[in-house]
Amino acid sequence: MNQLAKRKNSFFGLLQMDQSGLLIALIAIGIVLSILSPAFFTPNNIMNILRQASPSMIAAIGMTMIILSGEIDLSVGSLQAFAGVLGVMAMNYTGNIFVGIIVTLGAGCSAGLLNGFLVTKLKLNSLIATLGTMAIFRGVIMVITQAVSQPIKVKGFSEIGMGSIGIFPTPLLIVIFLIAAFYFVLNNTAFGRYIYAVGGNKEASALAGLSVSRIKLQVFVIGNILFSISAIILTSRLDSGQAIAGVGMEMTVIAAVILGGVSLNGGIGSLTGAIIGVLILGVLQNGLVLMDVNTFYHDIVRGTVIIIAVYIDVRRKQSADIRLLKESQASL
Amino acid sequence: MGTANDCWLDLQGISKYFPGVHALDKVKFDLRKGEVHALVGENGAGKSTLIKIIAGIYHGFDGQMRFENEVVTFRNPNEAINKGISVIYQELNLVPNMSIAENIYFSHLPTYRAGIVNKKKVYEDTKILLDYIGLSEDPRTLLKKLPVAKQQLVEIAKAISLDTKVIIMDEPTSALSPSEIDNLFRIIKDLKAKGCGIIYVSHKLEEILKATDRITVLRDGKYVDTINTSDATQQQIISLMVGRELSDLYPKQGGSIGDVMLDVQGLTSYHVKDISFNVRSGEIVGFSGLMGAGRTELTRAIIGSDKRLVGKVIVDGIELKRNDTRESKQAGIGYVPENRKEQGIFGDASIKFNMTISTIKNFVRFNGIKRRKELTSVNDMVNRLGIKTPSVTQLIQKLSGGNQQKVILARSLIKEDLKVLIVDEPTRGIDIGAKAEIYTILDQLTRRGIAVIIVSSEMPEILTMCDRIYVMKRGRINAEINNEDATQELLLQSAI
Numbered sequence: 001m002n003q004l005a006k007r008k009n010s011f012f013g014l015l016q017m018d019q020s021g022l023l024i025a026l027i028a029i030g031i032v033l034s035i036l037s038p039a040f041f042t043p044n045n046i047m048n049i050l051r052q053a054s055p056s057m058i059a060a061i062g063m064t065m066i067i068l069s070g071e072i073d074l075s076v077g078s079l080q081a082f083a084g085v086l087g088v089m090a091m092n093y094t095g096n097i098f099v100g101i102i103v104t105l106g107a108g109c110s111a112g113l114l115n116g117f118l119v120t121k122l123k124l125n126s127l128i129a130t131l132g133t134m135a136i137f138r139g140v141i142m143v144i145t146q147a148v149s150q151p152i153k154v155k156g157f158s159e160i161g162m163g164s165i166g167i168f169p170t171p172l173l174i175v176i177f178l179i180a181a182f183y184f185v186l187n188n189t190a191f192g193r194y195i196y197a198v199g200g201n202k203e204a205s206a207l208a209g210l211s212v213s214r215i216k217l218q219v220f221v222i223g224n225i226l227f228s229i230s231a232i233i234l235t236s237r238l239d240s241g242q243a244i245a246g247v248g249m250e251m252t253v254i255a256a257v258i259l260g261g262v263s264l265n266g267g268i269g270s271l272t273g274a275i276i277g278v279l280i281l282g283v284l285q286n287g288l289v290l291m292d293v294n295t296f297y298h299d300i301v302r303g304t305v306i307i308i309a310v311y312i313d314v315r316r317k318q319s320a321d322i323r324l325l326k327e328s329q330a331s332l
Numbered sequence: 333m334g335t336a337n338d339c340w341l342d343l344q345g346i347s348k349y350f351p352g353v354h355a356l357d358k359v360k361f362d363l364r365k366g367e368v369h370a371l372v373g374e375n376g377a378g379k380s381t382l383i384k385i386i387a388g389i390y391h392g393f394d395g396q397m398r399f400e401n402e403v404v405t406f407r408n409p410n411e412a413i414n415k416g417i418s419v420i421y422q423e424l425n426l427v428p429n430m431s432i433a434e435n436i437y438f439s440h441l442p443t444y445r446a447g448i449v450n451k452k453k454v455y456e457d458t459k460i461l462l463d464y465i466g467l468s469e470d471p472r473t474l475l476k477k478l479p480v481a482k483q484q485l486v487e488i489a490k491a492i493s494l495d496t497k498v499i500i501m502d503e504p505t506s507a508l509s510p511s512e513i514d515n516l517f518r519i520i521k522d523l524k525a526k527g528c529g530i531i532y533v534s535h536k537l538e539e540i541l542k543a544t545d546r547i548t549v550l551r552d553g554k555y556v557d558t559i560n561t562s563d564a565t566q567q568q569i570i571s572l573m574v575g576r577e578l579s580d581l582y583p584k585q586g587g588s589i590g591d592v593m594l595d596v597q598g599l600t601s602y603h604v605k606d607i608s609f610n611v612r613s614g615e616i617v618g619f620s621g622l623m624g625a626g627r628t629e630l631t632r633a634i635i636g637s638d639k640r641l642v643g644k645v646i647v648d649g650i651e652l653k654r655n656d657t658r659e660s661k662q663a664g665i666g667y668v669p670e671n672r673k674e675q676g677i678f679g680d681a682s683i684k685f686n687m688t689i690s691t692i693k694n695f696v697r698f699n700g701i702k703r704r705k706e707l708t709s710v711n712d713m714v715n716r717l718g719i720k721t722p723s724v725t726q727l728i729q730k731l732s733g734g735n736q737q738k739v740i741l742a743r744s745l746i747k748e749d750l751k752v753l754i755v756d757e758p759t760r761g762i763d764i765g766a767k768a769e770i771y772t773i774l775d776q777l778t779r780r781g782i783a784v785i786i787v788s789s790e791m792p793e794i795l796t797m798c799d800r801i802y803v804m805k806r807g808r809i810n811a812e813i814n815n816e817d818a819t820q821e822l823l824l825q826s827a828i
Contacts, residue, residue, distance in 0.1 A: 188700030190692040197689050200678040206637055207669050207676075208690045208743060209661025268680050 022260060022276045029280060033287040040290055047169055053282035054161075054171035055080070055230040055237075057275055059253045060260075061182050062226030064274040067257055068186075069219045070199035070266030071119055071126035075111065076227050077249030078137035081242065083107035084231035085141050085150055088241030092153045100157065101232060108228025109221055111137065116220030120213035134250070141243045150241035161236030171233045178229070183271050195219060200267025251306060256281050259309040261316075281305065338365050339401070340498050340529040341386065346395035348381055355381040356393070359555045361548055363498060363529040368520060370532045370540040370561070373550035374573055374791070374824075379533050382550070383500055386531070387419045388412035413439075416497035420487045420504060428476035432467075433458035435475050436490045461489045466515050481512045488519060499523065500531040505539060517543050535622055535828050537566045549573055567821070574791070574820040584771070584797055587614035587778035594665075594752045594783050596634060599643035603629035604807045607643070611752065611783040616774065618798030619787045621827045626807035627787045628670050631754050635660040635667050648751050661690060664751030666744025668758060670787075672733065676740045679729040683721060684710045686728045687742045694748070713742040718769060734766025741773060753777060756787040771797060791820045803827050 034041035066073045083104045091100025118129035163170040186192040194215045197205045260277025262269025341363040348356040356378045384390045388406030406412045433454045442453045458471035465485050505513050549556040549572040590613035599607040604626045611617045619627045632638040636655045645652045647663040669675035695706045710724050717738045759767040803811040803826035811826035
C-alpha cells in the first residue's frame with residue numbers, strides 16, 4: 001500500500017530513510033551506545049527502554065492516524081494530564097480501577113469529539129485548534145487540582161504500568177496488542193484506506209464519495225482515545241495523577257512520527273515507521289541518561305532531532321518529485 | 333499589414349510550446365495606431381497565450397515582436413507596462429481595500445520632492461479621470477464598495493493614467509449591463525481618436541462587429557485569417573473559428589434508450605439557476621457552453637459537492653435527500669472530475685488504491701479487505717480498459733494522463749450498481765489514441781444501460797458522442813438540441 005516505503009534507495013538513499021533505513025539507524029545508534037556504555041545492551045535496560053517508551057508508542061499510533069489524515073494534534077500532552085488526573089480522581093472516589101479507566105477513556109473520547117468538531121465542523125486549522133485545546137485541557141486540570149498531585153489510593157493500578165508478565169513489562173504487551181490492532185486497521189480495512197485518501201487528497205476524496213468530515217472526526221476520536229490509553233500507563237507509572245504530566249509530549253510524539261517517515265502533508269507513511277521513530281528517540285534519551293548527560297541537554301538533542309526529521313521529510317518529498325520528473329521526461 | 337510607422341505592435345511567426353502542447357504555432361498579429369483589433373477563437377485557440385506574450389508574462393517564445401517598429405523582448409510584465417502596454421483581465425488586478433484613487437495611482441503616485449505623496453493632486457487627477465470615464469464616485473471610496481462593472485472602469489482609468497498606448501481588453505463586457513457597455517464603447521472610441529491601439533478579446537460577436545475595425549481568428553493555436561470588420565458577418569466569423577473536419581475518432585454505436593435514470597428538477601445552487609433536465613438509461617447527454625457557464629458547478633450540485641438550494645435530483649426513482657457525495661455515490665452516480673491531478677487522483681497511492689477507493693467496502697469481510705478479490709477486480713479493469721502499466725501497485729502519478737484518466741473512469745465502472753456516470757472534460761490533456769479509447773468505453777457503457785453525462789468544451793466530442801445536448805449560459809440551460817439538429821455553429825450561437 002505504501003509505495004514510498006518500498007522505493008529503492010537512490011542517490012538520496014540515506015536521506016530518504018525508508019523503513020529498513022530507519023531500522024538500520026536504530027541499530028547503529030544501539031551499537032554506538034553499547035560501546036559508549038556497558039550498561040546499555042542488557043536485557044534489563046532494553047526492557048526498561050521499552051517500558052518507558054510505551055506511553056509514547058501508544059500516543060504515536062494515534063498521532064500517526066491523525067497526521068496521515070492530513071491533520072495534527074498538539075493537545076496530546078495536555079490530554080494525558082487531563083484524562084489521567086480525572087481518571088485518578090474517579091478511581092480514588094469510587095475505589096474502583098475500572099471506573100478510573102472508563103473515566104480516562106471517556107475524557108479522551110470527549111476530547112476527540114471536541115478537537116474533531118473544531119476541525120471538521122468549524123473548519124479551523126488543526127494546528128491552531130489543538131494549540132487552543134492544548135492550553136484549555138492543561139488549564140482545566142490545573143484549576144481542578146490546583147496543581148496538587150493526586151496520589152493513587154487504590155491498590156493494583158500501578159501494575160498496569162509497573163508490572164511484568166514473565167520478563168515482559170505489562171505496558172509493552174498492551175503496546176504490542178495495540179500496534180497489531182491498528183496495523184490491521186490501517187492496512188486491512190476500508191477505514192484505513194479512507195484515512196490515507198483524505199490525507200492524500202481531500203478534494204478527490206470528497207468527489208469519490210467519501211465523507212471527509214466524518215472520517216476526520218472518527219480519526220480524532222480514535223486518536224484521542226489512544227492518547228488517553230497512554231495516559232493510563234503514564235499515571236500508573238507515576239503512581240499519581242499530576243496536572244503537569246505530559247508537558248512537551250506533543251513534540252516528542254510528532255517528532256517521532258515524522259522521523260518514522262509519516263509526511264506532515266498527510267497521506268504518506270506507515271505505522272511501523274512511526275513506532276521505530278519513537279524507539280530511536282527513546283534509545284537516544286536512554287543513552288543520554290546512562291552517560292550521565294545533564295538533562296538540560298536532552299531538550300537540545302530532542303530539538304535537533306526534530307529539525308533533522310522535518311528536513312528529511314522535505315528532502316524525501318523533493319527527491320521523490322525530482323525522480324518523478326526524470327521518469328516522466330524519460331518516458332516522453 | 334500596416335507600414336512601419338502606423339503600427340504599435342507587429343508580431344510575426346510567434347510560436348510557443350508548453351510540455352506536450354503547441355499553444356501557438358507561427359501566429360502573426362499586428363495592431364495599428366488608433367484601431368480596435370478583435371482577437372477571436374474557441375476555448376484553447378491560443379488567445380490568452382498570445383495576450384500573455386504581448387504583456388510580458390510569457391517569455392521564451394519563437395518569433396519576433398516589434399513595438400513601434402523596434403524589436404522588443406519583455407522579460408517581465410513591468411517592461412511591457414513601461415512601454416505603454418496595459419492589460420485589463422477578466423479577473424481584475426485591483427486591491428479591494430484601497431481607495432479608487434490609490435488603485436489608479438498605485439504604481440506612480442505623484443509626490444513632492446521629499447517623496448511624500450501629494451494627496452491633493454492624486455484626488456484631483458482621479459476626479460478628472462473618473463469624470464472622463466463616466467464614474468461619479470468620490471475618489472476616496474474604497475474599491476470593494478463598487479460593483480464589478482465600475483471596478484472594471486477603474487481598471488480602464490488606471491490604464492489611461494499610465495499614458496497607455498496599447499490596451500488589451502479580455503472579455504471586458506462579461507460583467508456589464510447594456511448601458512454600461514455603451515459607455516465602454518464611447519470610451520473605446522475616444523481612446524481610438526487619441527491614437528491608442530486596443531486589442532479586444534471577446535466571445536460576443538455582436539459586440540465585436542459593433543466596436544472593432546479588424547478581426548483576427550485563431551484556431552488550435554494557429555493563425556486562420558484577419559478580416560476587416562466592415563466586410564464580416566457573424567456566420568463568417570463562426571465558420572472561421574470552427575473550421576475543422578470531424579474525424580472518425582468517434583466510434584459511437586449507441587445503446588437502446590430506456591427509462592429516465594437521472595431526473596433533475598429546478599436545481600439551483602449558488603452558481604446555477606433553475607436547471608431541469610433528464611438523462612435516460614443508455615443515453616449520452618452533453619453539456620456545452622463557454623468557460624464559466626456553470627457546467628462543472630451543475631455537476632457538483634448534482635453529486636452534492638456544492639450546496640443544493642432548491643430543486644430535486646432523482647436517481648432511478650429515488651430522490652437524493654442529503655447534500656453529500658456519499659449519498660449520491662450510494663445512489664449509483666459515478667463522477668470523473670474536471671481536473672485530474674487536483675480532484676481526481678491520489679498521487680502518492682497505487683493504481684489499485686485509486687481504483688477501489690470508492691468501492692472498497694464491497695471487498696471487505698469481517699477479517700478485513702479481501703485482497704485477492706480486490707486484485708482480481710482491479711486486474712480485470714486494467715485489461716478491459718487497456719491501462720498500460722507493469723503492475724497495479726505502481727504509483728498512479730507515474731502513468732500518462734490518458735492512463736490516469738482510465739483509472740479514474742474505472743473507479744466508477746467497478747461499481748456494480750453504477751446507474752449514472754458524469755464525466756467532466758473526459759479527454760482534456762490526453763493524447764488522441766487514449767481519447768478514442770475513452771470514447772469507446774463511454775459508448776460501451778450505454779449498452780450496459782448506464783446514463784452518461786459528458787461536460788466538454790470540445791465541440792466535436794459533444795457533437796459526435798451525445799444523443800442530446802444542453803447548452804448552458806450564465807448558470808442556466810439556454811438551449812436543448814437533438815443530435816440530428818446540432819452543428820458547431822448552433823452550439824456556439826446558443827452559448828454566446
